[in-house]
Amino acid sequence: MKRKVSVLLLIAMIMQLIPNIGWVQNVYANIEPDIFNIRIEQVQNTKKETSLKVIFRGIGLRKIQAIVIKEESSGKALNSISSENLRVVNDEEIIAENIESLSLLLNGGFDRDLVFDLYYTDGNKTENKDSSNTFKIPEENFPEVSNIKLGEDLINPPDWPAHVIQKQGHEFEFLGNNFQVDYKLGFQEGTAAVTMLEHLTDYEIGSNGTSIKVKADSNRISPGINKKMILEKRVNTTVTMRYVLENAVNIIKPLDIGDPSKVQISPLEGTQGTLVRIKVEKDTELVNLQTKVYIGGMEAKRNIVEAEGLDGTFTYKDGSTDRKGLEVIVPKLEAGSKQIIIQNYLGDTYIHNETFEYFDADYPRLKVEGMNPSSGPVGRRNDIDYITIRNSLAIHNLKEVSDKTKTRVAIVDESKLKYPKFKEEAEKNRNLLFVRYELEDGRSIERRISLTIGLPAEIKEMKGIPSGEFEISTLPSTVDISATTAAVGTPGPTVVRIRTETVLLDKESNDYKELEYVAEQAPYVVAESAYYTFIADETTPVINNIIPKQGPYDKDIVVTIEGQNFDVRHIDGRTYYPTVIIGKSGQYKVINKDGMFFSTTSDGNYDVADKFDDTNAIEMTVLDQNGNIVDGQIRKKGTRIKLTIPGDHIRGYYTGAADVFIRNSTVTGELGSVGSRDNFFEYLPKANINPEIETVVPDQVAVGSKERVTITGRNFQPNLIVTVDGEIIPNPVINPAAG
Structure with missing residues (x-):
């Protein structure tokens, strides 16, 4: 059995080499081009501009230099397409673009059997041959969409895509001309496959050919953004005609906010900076951090003012029930009525039934x-x-x-x-x-x-x-x-x-x-x-450096902060030390002489119940420039603080930049002057594996001496940082062979 597997592997290796062998390339090059079928496609964008192209599918098409359109019965040439107007997609598909009109291209060849005379290169020679299939193209106008109707509202270009809620009983309608029952309807997102809908089951075409009514709850319509609307007709075995409306609709699932009739949004008028409050029956999706509000197509950001404890939400009573609402800031817009949309990260959407009236800046305001x-x-x-x-x-x-x-x-x-x-x-x-x-x-x-x-x-x-x-x-x-x-x-x-x-x-x-x-x-x-x-005065802390500058959010990290004016006060038998705060966006760690605490604010205040485990933490110490301990009596100002940033295993893992604050105490022991550095520490992405230390030899050395120390363990990765008591050890060397 092993020998059989080895032989198969050898054959597979040889087959991988075959494309580089000259005779294989020559055989591939000798294939004559041929066109099997075509798709004639008219594309309309949101500005109502149209373009026409013909997509040829077959084999060996990359070699084609020109296509001559001929009448099969007489051999008469009607028109030609040069290589300048042919775009090669791959060997099986080329596209004729920049076509002014189908009637000019065919030059009287509608409803006749046509063949394509293909001119192609074969080595140094130019050859030509007729396509093996014939093509009969009907003389008819393409469908055309002028408006999209949602309920009683007409959505006109360039306000497409129309937002269609995929909900039981919902319908939407395309208005225009030349809609025919032999055209199939479909929707496409990007380059994904098109699922064609069933006539009468999923959609209906009006008797006069000016409307298509679509059932929004059809299970054949998948949710998606900027979907193309496609009408496609298979004329015969070799010819397909297709109409494409770009960015036609957003097919969206309704956002789960409860009864839409209970949504309250106020005020519904204002200008840039106006605060808009949103209340809904079910607030979980509304207040989710990844849910966004759009007014007039622009994001209205949450009103987050950390100093005031504002996180963009507010609490209120709905009868006897406590609920949360969302408070957002109106962005800069042009004057007029603006649609309000609430959307989560999955694209689930709520569209408000009233618009926001945007005024210019002379609107009376605070x-x-x-x-x-x-x-x-x-x-x-x-x-x-x-x-x-x-x-x-x-x-x-x-x-x-x-x-x-x-x-x-x-x-x-x-x-x-x-x-x-x-x-x-x-x-x-x-x-x-x-x-x-x-x-x-x-x-x-x-x-x-x-x-x-x-x-x-x-x-x-x-x-x-x-x-x-x-x-x-x-x-x-x-x-x-x-x-x-x-x-x-x-x-x-x-x-x-x-x-x-x-x-x-x-x-x-x-x-x-x-x-x-x-x-x-x-x-x-x-x-x-x-x-x-x-x-500022001499009591204001100044932060110059933090060593190391990064680490994991869920692990204890011993660091040294360097700077000036780190004050220690000794008053009436009590000693007051600086308070260190590290964090961002309502997720802060507060470190002082009393311990390590979690806080939602950066001002140094905290709830003593939110204390981190400090079993393995070093005691926070303030040192002067000579390395002496600052105790508030003999020495009162420090230039370095050694401390442990606690690991947080309880709350969500935080990745990214964090701000660093140091607050000196006042003469009464309260939080006083503060120094800060924005984005001064970085919490690293959660590691797949963590380093493990097993032994340290020797485990003690004399202060000021330079001695080699060997750390053995597991999972030591390149670019690792080694610190001892908050001091970085430069240029550590990993020796995989040793262990």
């Missing part, structure tokens, strides 16, 4: 106009006498409220608020300011105002609120607020962000029903930003 003072020391709470804000008190964004409505306005606390969400927040967060508007018709408006300057700031007071009863239209367009910043630790200019959330309430007995909810946030665009500058 804006920070200026402030005084506009700077203060880093790492401290700084008072700002006034910040002038446009549209923070005025009401422009509620569709259900007339500007002629009379109202009374007051700053209120939790005892006067009626909206449960605001009432709860007011009890917990003293940074916020709440305004209540009592309307003459019994309804009311409540507005939540938050301010962020690097970190959430405390709003102290709003000035210029009119007293008494007055029309909403007379509310001042700008007002001043006074505020106190948080102890922001990063020096430099910081964007001042203001956010309002406004709810219209209708009283029903003792309950208040939400009628409308609108959120606004400034700046809308970078050009409208106002800045407050935090001025």
Whole structure:
């Protein structure tokens, strides 16, 4: 049996060499070209531009230099196609392109038996021969699509592809001319095979040939993006005619968000930077990180503001059920009505039944106009006498409220608020300011105002609120607020962000029903930003290097951070050390003298319950430039921090760049000034195999000495990094032969 297998392998090896042998090439070259069948194809794009081509299929076609179209009975030449208009696909297919019209090409040869006289090269000679088959081409017009109809909506070019939801009972319709029952209908994505549908079962052609109605739920139509619509007719055994409409439809499965009639999207008007909130019955697919929202064909990105704890979602009550919604930012568009689409990574899609009305930039909106003072020391709470804000008190964004409505306005606390969400927040967060508007018709408006300057700031007071009863239209367009910043630790200019959330309430007995909810946030665009500058001093940490610069997310990594102003304070018998934060996008690891913790924010705060196992971690140590330990008494400033970045086995594996922050403590032991480096550490993709250390010989050496150390183990890969106590060992050598 072994000998038989060996002989077979030898034959297989010889066969692999055969294509390089000269006599085989000569035999292949001696094959005469022939055309077996043709497909005449008219292609229409989304601009309604058409092109015509003829696809020839046969054998030996690569050698053809010209094709002469002849009448078989008389041998009369009707026209010819030169090599300049022939594109070779492979030896079995060539395409005649740039054909002006079929009537000009055939020159009176419709409905006659035609043959193709093929001129080809054979070595140094030019030969010719007639095709073995004859071809009869009918004189008829191709089908043509002018519109696509979805329900009552007409989708016109260039707004194709039309978005067709593949749902039970759904239909869509092609409107145009020359639709005939002997043409088969199919859809194609890219170059995939075309599945032709069944007439009457999957689609119907109108009696006057001007419409094709397709059942969207047909199991023969597979989901896909930018599908071509194809109408194909087999005229006879050698001729096929095909019409292709490029980028005709997106066949999409419905996104699983529950009852479409319960989808709420508001507001449905605004401009670049407007915040749009989306609520659905089933929120799992909506809030998935890979789900995207498109307004007018452009992605409306999630409103993620890390400093404010905003991740693009919000929570709300649906009766007694807690749900999550999505908050997105309207991109820059042209004025007009824009379609709203929600789509997950699989292409499952929801298309909203109302459009978003996009206005130009003069639409009334929130804006920070200026402030005084506009700077203060880093790492401290700084008072700002006034910040002038446009549209923070005025009401422009509620569709259900007339500007002629009379109202009374007051700053209120939790005892006067009626909206449960605001009432709860007011009890917990003293940074916020709440305004209540009592309307003459019994309804009311409540507005939540938050301010962020690097970190959430405390709003102290709003000035210029009119007293008494007055029309909403007379509310001042700008007002001043006074505020106190948080102890922001990063020096430099910081964007001042203001956010309002406004709810219209209708009283029903003792309950208040939400009628409308609108959120606004400034700046809308970078050009409208106002800045407050935090001025650095000698207490601000400076990060110069981290060694090593990369490692796995789920493994402990001993690192050394190099820089300046790593402060250790010893006050009243207690020692306060810097806090190190490493991470990105709501996934941070916080390391300090108390241990290692997980956090969703980069400010150094955490829940003590989220502590990592520190059994194998080294103690965080601050060193000066001479390698001495900084204890806050003899030495107070360090240039290096040695620590362990904990491995995370619980949460999802993170791959990619991570930011590095160091926060010194204040004189009271609180988190103070911060130094940061964006994208300064890298979490590597999860390894298929992990290195294993078995022995280290010798296992101790004198400090400052240079000695050879041998590490034995498994799975040591090229370009590995070896560190000892956070110090990289240069130029390690792997010796596979040793083990």
